[in-house]
Amino acid sequence: MTAADYRGRFCIDGGHPCLPGHFPGRPLVPGVVLLEQVALALRAWRGQRLARVCEAKFVAPLKPGETAALHLSEAAGRVRFDIRRDEVLVARGVIEGATDEGAAAE
DSSP, X not given: OOOSEEEEEEEOOTTOTTGGGSSTTSOOOXXXXXXXXXXXXHHHHHSOEEXXXXXXXXXXXXXXXXXXXXXXXXXXXXXXXXXXXXXXXXXXXXXXXXXXXXXXXX
């Protein structure tokens, strides 16, 4: 049985390999890294992989070393996510998860 929603926190270290090119001298955590955190949370919450990003909007930057709060919730068969730094919305969207085909056999 899974909880009605998921709440977690994450922080992307300044040594992450994506940061030197995004952007030199003023690094920002790329959207794809934020979505990776969403995928990891979905796996932890429901044991599902991220199958599809239906909608994603990135509205404020997240800098390396800043802590972000991640919230996932059920939304009509899909999963809504939002990522916040303090009370500032960083990203929000809707995803779909899928169960791994071979997971039941393991």
